[in-house]
Amino acid sequence: MLSASSGYGRWAPYVWLNGEVVRAEQARVSVFDRGLLLGDGVYETLRVHRGRLFRWKDHRDRLVRSLSAARIELTFSPDTLEGAVGACLAANRLQEARLRLTITRGEGDPGFDMMPGASPNTMIAASPWQPLPEERTRAGVSAILATLRQTGRDSLDPALKSISRIHLVLARLEASQRGAVEAILLGSDGLVREGTASNVFLVRRGALRTPSVDCGILEGVTRAAVMEVAAAANIACEEGRILPGELASADEIFFTNTSWGALPVALLDGNRVGAGSAGPMALELGRGLAELVERECTP
Structure with a gap:
């Protein structure tokens, strides 16, 4: 990892x-x-x-x-x-x-x-630019559910990409102290929101899911691009409300952001996610995202 x-x-x-x-x-x-x-x-x-x-x-x-x-x-x-x-x-x-x-x-x-x-x-x-080595992506990373909660849309809306990020810094420090790369934050309602610097996707029984924007998350540019890649591959993606228990029972979890692309999760709170390494859908969508970047940025 x-x-x-x-x-x-x-x-x-x-x-x-x-x-x-x-x-x-x-x-x-x-x-x-x-x-x-x-x-x-x-x-x-x-x-x-x-x-x-x-x-x-x-x-x-x-x-x-x-x-x-x-x-x-x-x-x-x-x-x-x-x-x-x-x-x-x-x-x-x-x-x-x-x-x-x-x-x-x-x-x-x-x-x-x-x-x-x-x-x-x-x-x-x-x-x-320093891309993550392929072998590290295939191994997956460790993540935690943070004890801190994400701010709500009625306070500091996460859709506003503000430099006021002390709560996210503290959540990432918690992750680091527990040997993890990223922390997933819940909202005050107990629903899954996002990572400290990433959007969250999960796969369960072949279905791709991610928290919806109206839950109170940042509308990530890479998140949208990954959803486009999924649609082009005939992979339906459901946006909605996700409970923490759904993460615990997921076959795959992965993060998306500008720097990581699609980054698979191998461990959540010390427990294996799926096979305990990168899942096939995360890898497929990661490759598709890289190809999309190549197409759109090639003169």
Whole structure:
């Protein structure tokens, strides 16, 4: 199984910050920035393959929804960010990369109010793409059900991709302390929601299922892509309400996100999932996702 210490590698040396490409060690954001002080901002994580963004429009549209929900107003069009991404990639000479695009509300006063004249800070950082080794994917990873619960749509809606993620950090720390790679969070109603950085799918008796968006989850771009791959393979996917017991009796469980693709789960809370290694549907959908990325990003 994949070890809990697996990471994403190192950041590239150049970043894009508020309209300029600068060396990372020279990039400066105020210590009074509300993103730092209050977690007041939004972000996106993107995949670059062959120098092209995978599903940029979907990420851009979700970013716009997050900005609207957070009531952060940009001084420029979000459409210009595609060029900013290109500039960051060119400076770092990257064709294969993982990108983090972060927008904060800007500087704030010692309380909750904005500083007069403050405007949002926008930053783009890249790291060279490091796919998970195939042998590790086939072995599967260990996961837990977190003791912390996911926030509800009536508080901090998970559909808003906010940088306020301390509860998810704590859930991931719990997973790490228990030797796991990812933690699955339930909602206050006891239903399955999502991972700390991933959407969740399960397979039982040949049926593919995942929590529905209206349960209160992030509408993952990779989640949607995997569902497209499943549909193309004539695999029906049911979105709905999932109880924790359904995870315990699942034949397969896998996570999806930009960095992992489709990542199978071998152990849940120390108990084997299915055969205790990657299941056939997770592997099939993972291959299909890789082929989709290749098709859409090949000139």
